Amino acid sequence: MSNDIYRTYQLQPPAHLNDIKTTVICPATEKHVKKYLLQETYLVEETGEDYRTITLPYIQSQSFSVQWVYNILEKKAEAERIVYEDPDQDVGFVLLPDFKWDQKQLDNLYLIAIVHRRDIKSLRDLTDMHLLLLSNIRKKGEENILKRYGLAASKLRVYLHYQPSYYHLHVHFTALSYEAPGCGVERAHLLSDVIQNIQMDSQYYQSRSLSFPLRADDNLLSKFKEAGKL
Numbered sequence: 697m698s699n700d701i702y703r704t705y706q707l708q709p710p711a712h713l714n715d716i717k718t719t720v721i722c723p724a725t726e727k728h729v730k731k732y733l734l735q736e737t738y739l740v741e742e743t744g745e746d747y748r749t750i751t752l753p754y755i756q757s758q759s760f761s762v763q764w765v766y767n768i769l770e771k772k773a774e775a776e777r778i779v780y781e782d783p784d785q786d787v788g789f790v791l792l793p794d795f796k797w798d799q800k801q802l803d804n805l806y807l808i809a810i811v812h813r814r815d816i817k818s819l820r821d822l823t824d825m826h827l828l829l830l831s832n833i834r835k836k837g838e839e840n841i842l843k844r845y846g847l848a849a850s851k852l853r854v855y856l857h858y859q860p861s862y863y864h865l866h867v868h869f870t871a872l873s874y875e876a877p878g879c880g881v882e883r884a885h886l887l888s889d890v891i892q893n894i895q896m897d898s899q900y901y902q903s904r905s906l907s908f909p910l911r912a913d914d915n916l917l918s919k920f921k922e923a924g925k926l
């Protein structure tokens with residue numbers, strides 16, 4: 697098409713510019729297959745009581761295995777990819793590239809900080825007992841991303857997901873310029889907000905309602921429907 701100063705073309709990029717990054721999950725469970733299928737989603741508002749009576753029993757019976765997380769913490773996998781580790785068993789963590797990031801450019805930088813403690817499932821478990829851990833992740837995570845990638849804290853989006861897919865506490869560090877999947881207001885909770893909310897009220901994340909999206913085929917959605925919450 698050609699019109700004044702505007703033209704359109706069909707191009708075939710050469711092979712070296714044509715890479716497609718792929719992720720293979722094998723063997724995949726039914727739950728994995730569902731996670732990657734396109735589905736309608738519904739927003740659920742979960743009270744603290746709903747968490748204890750509906751969500752917690754559900755995640756205890758059906759959540760994804762966190763073996764891959766333990767492999768990272770025990771250096772059985774991805775050891776060479778670790779960007780920083782604080783080995784303290786109480787406030788320490790491992791910082792490494794998320795497997796969604798191909799590490800080719802900083803525009804879509806994506807790292808995760810995985811805590812050494814194995815007793816914190818999600819945001820819902822956090823109280824003032826965890827403030828040191830959270831501030832440590834924020835401070836040292838930001839310092840080490842600046843050191844390794846030259847990206848300042850003001851260029852980062854640092855947050856937790858609720859609900860996460862994997863119930864072992866971890867924090868997402870993404871480039872601010874990158875609209876990462878799951879960084880919307882219905883799922884992402886900025887680490888700095890989380891710290892301040894807990895400083896104001898230690899029981900903040902046990903008592904308040906939290907909203908999150910659930911896929912139409914998610915069994916947790918059926919549990920909320922059965923309980924008359926949707």
Ligand code: M7G
Nearest residue numbers: 764792793794795796808857859860861862878
């Ligand atoms: P999440 O909030 O629990 O779930 O985040 P989500 O996948 O729905 O966002 C877990 C994060 O860990 C995600 O950003 C995943 O891309 C990342 N991740 C998952 N697995 C299985 C691996 C892995 O084996 N290695 C690494 N490095 N990252 C992973």
